[in-house]
Amino acid sequence: MKYNSDILRYLHAELHDILGEVKRVCDIAQIPWFIQGGTAIGAHFFDDIVPWDDDIDIGMTRPNYERFLREAPALLGRDYTLQEFTTEPETPFYYIKIRKRNTRFVESEWVGLPIEEGIYIDLFPYDIIPDDEGRRREQRLKVGFWVNCFMAKSVWLWRWFGRANNGVVFPKSMLSTLAIRLASMVMSKEQIYNRLVREMTRYNGTAGAYYNIVRMPKDMIRVEAIDNLEMRRFGEIEVPAPSSLEEYLRSHYGDIQKWLPEPLRLNHAPEILQFGKRLVTEESKSISVVIPLYNKAKEVERALLSVVNQSLAPGEIIVVDDGSTDGSRAVVERVMAEHPEAGIRLITQPNGGVSNARNRGIGEAQGEFIALLDADDEWLSGYIGEVCRLMEYYPDGDVYSTAFDICSGKERVPASVPVEEGYIDPAEEALARRYPVIPSTATLRRSAVVACGGFPEGMRIGEDQWLWVRLRQRGSRFVFSPMRLVRYSKEASNRSAAIYRSEQSEHSIAELYSPEQESVVNEYVARIGIGKAITQSVRGGTQDARRAIEAFGYTTHSRRALRRLKLLNALPCSLRPVVDGLYSALAWMVKRRGL
Numbered sequence: 096m097k098y099n100s101d102i103l104r105y106l107h108a109e110l111h112d113i114l115g116e117v118k119r120v121c122d123i124a125q126i127p128w129f130i131q132g133g134t135a136i137g138a139h140f141f142d143d144i145v146p147w148d149d150d151i152d153i154g155m156t157r158p159n160y161e162r163f164l165r166e167a168p169a170l171l172g173r174d175y176t177l178q179e180f181t182t183e184p185e186t187p188f189y190y191i192k193i194r195k196r197n198t199r200f201v202e203s204e205w206v207g208l209p210i211e212e213g214i215y216i217d218l219f220p221y222d223i224i225p226d227d228e229g230r231r232r233e234q235r236l237k238v239g240f241w242v243n244c245f246m247a248k249s250v251w252l253w254r255w256f257g258r259a260n261n262g263v264v265f266p267k268s269m270l271s272t273l274a275i276r277l278a279s280m281v282m283s284k285e286q287i288y289n290r291l292v293r294e295m296t297r298y299n300g301t302a303g304a305y306y307n308i309v310r311m312p313k314d315m316i317r318v319e320a321i322d323n324l325e326m327r328r329f330g331e332i333e334v335p336a337p338s339s340l341e342e343y344l345r346s347h348y349g350d351i352q353k354w355l356p357e358p359l360r361l362n363h364a365p366e367i368l369q370f371g372k373r374l375v376t377e378e379s380k381s382i383s384v385v386i387p388l389y390n391k392a393k394e395v396e397r398a399l400l401s402v403v404n405q406s407l408a409p410g411e412i413i414v415v416d417d418g419s420t421d422g423s424r425a426v427v428e429r430v431m432a433e434h435p436e437a438g439i440r441l442i443t444q445p446n447g448g449v450s451n452a453r454n455r456g457i458g459e460a461q462g463e464f465i466a467l468l469d470a471d472d473e474w475l476s477g478y479i480g481e482v483c484r485l486m487e488y489y490p491d492g493d494v495y496s497t498a499f500d501i502c503s504g505k506e507r508v509p510a511s512v513p514v515e516e517g518y519i520d521p522a523e524e525a526l527a528r529r530y531p532v533i534p535s536t537a538t539l540r541r542s543a544v545v546a547c548g549g550f551p552e553g554m555r556i557g558e559d560q561w562l563w564v565r566l567r568q569r570g571s572r573f574v575f576s577p578m579r580l581v582r583y584s585k586e587a588s589n590r591s592a593a594i595y596r597s598e599q600s601e602h603s604i605a606e607l608y609s610p611e612q613e614s615v616v617n618e619y620v621a622r623i624g625i626g627k628a629i630t631q632s633v634r635g636g637t638q639d640a641r642r643a644i645e646a647f648g649y650t651t652h653s654r655r656a657l658r659r660l661k662l663l664n665a666l667p668c669s670l671r672p673v674v675d676g677l678y679s680a681l682a683w684m685v686k687r688r689g690l
Contacts, residue, residue, distance in 0.1 A: 200367070
């Protein structure tokens, strides 16, 4: 994950605060400790946290670790908490995390677990490992197995055939995954924890030459390097580090310089990041959020709170209630009362359609940029921060967008989007079946939208893509981030594509065609128009679909979609939803399985 510079500065300040508290506790209790891993890289090369990193790692030998586990809870200040299995049985972590209360830092794997979620630093136990490489490997495999069983008691991270669902754990074979499943089913978490600790500490008391976290094959530190710690500069304080630090780093990481290029800069990429206070920067203050609302009482609170809980707060939040009749307005008013600091404005008007509601919000907005969010959808907490980071990197952008997940019930499927960050052509991406911009992912330069005349009022389907084409035709620059920070609800109520009435608009998709413009844009227009006409035909719009067949018959790129449209439109109206439903279900199943 790449962080906005302001967020990273706040995050580093919180990490230093937690580290200072740990140092204070260790000084009082006289417990030795040392920096390790990426934190040691930071001390050696930067005299501080690695500039793009988002955590701090420290270590203790097992006896000191157990002393800290016993004594620290009573010594820690009230703003901090110690998280480990013996203090919080629901945790999936076998080591200690020192967390800051009233903050949140949650990676996607752990969202929803009933545990403390604050910003944290990791504290790992170091044990003696055998000098014999065969015994090391045997111990490491056993420890890895019990660690995976331990995590499986909190959350299942693998598919049945052994493939990991994420990067937290290494892929396992079908046999080892089955063994993890069986062990985690028949053993209690406490039994697994005790077996894990027993295996990790097996060689303590022997004359081994190295300490190790055990499950990490290269994270070895010589005994004498820990017995003779040296002080290193780390921000405004000095911290203990293993002696001969560069030797340790090279044995652990190899050529350290290879990790410095930007594409290889790793961190934890939290799904949720919140500080104990509302943070606003000049960039985030320039963003006005516009949420059109029509009869979405069940969803709008979730959408609103996803904006309220952003790591960086926008300048304002404008909700345009477009004549709702289901109590949506009351939900918004309650959220406004509960979060007066969020700057939520509620505008009510007679029903005029989603384009009219968006245009009203854009007209009322004070910000230079407009972040759109449909009331069905939600942002992850880093969305505004990522847009602000894109503004830093690509200041001449007119449309900023991120990747998104398609949500259906509890299932989340990554949408087909570009894989690289940077400038994109929405026409080229759409023709490659990638969709980098939908309304809930888009933050638009207000002046560019106004110059296009806003969204096409009266258009019910494809109004967003109409605007993307207009922006593209006027030379606007589109910027994309592959960070998946938006959740698009496939099953939300009142989606415009699920409702068909003949449109009453002075605009159309067909008007975007021009023989003078690039063929890629005309093909993009045809793709939009045919896709829209399929929805119209399924809902009974036979004449609208016929007009689309005639208007977009020029396409060479979307011939298959055009044939699908012709076939559907030739069927009796009663059969069209059934046939198209079967087609869509098959397409979704293929997409979901990644085939």
